[in-house]
Amino acid sequence: MSTKVVIAENLTRRYGYRVALRKVSLEFSEKGIQGLFGSNGAGKTTLMRVISTLLRPHGGSISVMGFDPQEEPEEVKKRIGLVGDKLLLYEELTGIENLRFYSKLYGLSSDFFESQVQDLAPRFAIDTWLEEPVKNLSTGLKKRLDIVRSLIHNPELLLLDEPFSGLDKDTTEDFQEYLNEYRKLRTTIVTTHNLAFGADLCDEYVTLRKGIVVSQGPISEFDQTL
């Protein structure tokens, strides 16, 4: 029985008068790629934000890698990496300057930072572009740089919110390859509304609809037609 990296119990979160997460109870297992499925407005992004300490629950509880995101946010933050719809890159700075900035925020030693760059940059084919200001890069390159940014501190838990939307084929393949390689070493939670894609990539899944957990379990049990 694997340990659980995220445990939520009766988690509730409102947006004004609308309830985004309604007494959600779920678990994400450690290691592997976990899918968070559901159509738009199901509550996937809200859940991701609660996990990454950005939103405070209005009811219920949640623990991430054994920590409460509201009580011990820094413990959670240093172990997670995020990729979302917006790129967390500063346009006027070069790629390497962006990465170095984040390495400072994450308290990485320069040796560790250098070794990470040596490892990740070629893998995502951005090593020749690191000295270029981000504003001059193509969208594909920017996205790759953003992915490297999320991995620079070697997070235990990777949170990917619709990560493959708008990606070109090469980047998608590179990224999938990387995720596959680290499947056994790291936990990844991926949200997507593309069910076929999710079923192909993930080991386990949770489906949300209108803020409620509709089903969860190993991917073998997932029925796309539901």
Place this chain on the structure above:
Amino acid sequence: MSRTRLIFLAITAVISLLYVYMTWIFSPPDAILGENVRIFFQHVAPALVSYGLFGGTLLCGVMYLWKGDLKYDILGAVSIKLGLLFTTITLLSGMMWADAAWGTPWNWDPRETTTLILWVAYACILAYRASVSDRESRAQFGSIFGIVAFPMVILSYLSIRIWETLHPIVIEPSGLQMEVEHMMTLLVAMIAVTFIALIMVELTYKVDSAQEKLMRIKMERS
């Protein structure tokens, strides 16, 4: 209506009547100001009550950030609105008095100026709140704003102290020179206005809460 509320309303009514009587009939005309002294009571009481209400805004802001219960934010908004109302009364009555005592309604006196600044400051908070449509964000950021704006209240009070000790231009027929009847009237005025303010706060709070509840139900149904 509950018994306590009835009693409270009754007491307020009695004190208010007493206040009106004392202001107009009981108080003798002032030696210098004549009949115009009567404005004084309508001026000081609302001023102090408005300070109290702005203090309430600060408290509600802190409570909301701490507990996350929207009730505190509704109350905070109510105290801003009513604080603004009482500050308006303070400014207008002050201008009437200044006109009577010194000939011009506005003198850019430190006390006048800081009260005006306070008015604008809290009106800004209200306008700011109106520009945030998400309810939770409005409460969250509105509370922060209310807290960060509070040093202005403290500074207004301080500046009056600083400027007054050394610029004895601002004179009031208060302090030791006030006649006993005036002191008594002032005390009654304070109590009456405070009670009235409390009733208004409670009423406005009830109305605003009900409105929010209604909106919530409508949203959940749709």
Place this chain on the structure above:
Amino acid sequence: MTSGFGAALAIAKKDIVTQFRKKFEAFSMFLFALIAVLAFSFAVVTGGVVPEEVGSALLWVIIFFTGMFGFAPIFLSESETGTLRGLATAPIPAWSVYLGKVIYGFFLMGLVEIFLVPIISVLFGFSILNDLPLAIATLLVGTLDLAAVGSMASALTMPSESKATVFPLVYFPTATSGLMLLIEITKIIVLGPGLIPVLLIFEILLAHLIAMLTLSASVFHFALSP
């Protein structure tokens, strides 16, 4: 994880480097200030001179308005591009994000003042050399004070629908308290001591700065992650 001050400095440095590459903001702030000088000159010049007590007061009024123009983008740029989330999810305390921005705001405004103050003192015909140490101390403390207030105000505009129009509304109530003190001190420097000891006012200014900084820093956590 890194120390709060380290993170603040990294953030300030990032913004300063960006500013040096773009240069737009500092330059437009400077132009804005000159426009303000001209606008005021139409009102206050009589017989080719500006009365000394008026001119010295206008110095801070112009700096105040330039701040209204220049501090608004401090957080807005981060929230619009989405990079704010990168700062919110990094394992750094919320106050360090605020502090980093205050340092940057101080630097930005200071840069403009280096050119602006001599120009205004010449155009408006007053001299701060009467008490240069106090004048410099006031400029430093005053600019830091306005930066502290301006950064907080910028952060508060983020959830608003009409961010640009709302900034002055938030900036004004919080900055005016400092402004009154700064004008008073400058008048005394230029005209000579008045009824109130200047050091008393300076102390109050210092207290105001510390109060605004600590208040904003402690409350900033709520602005970053609701």
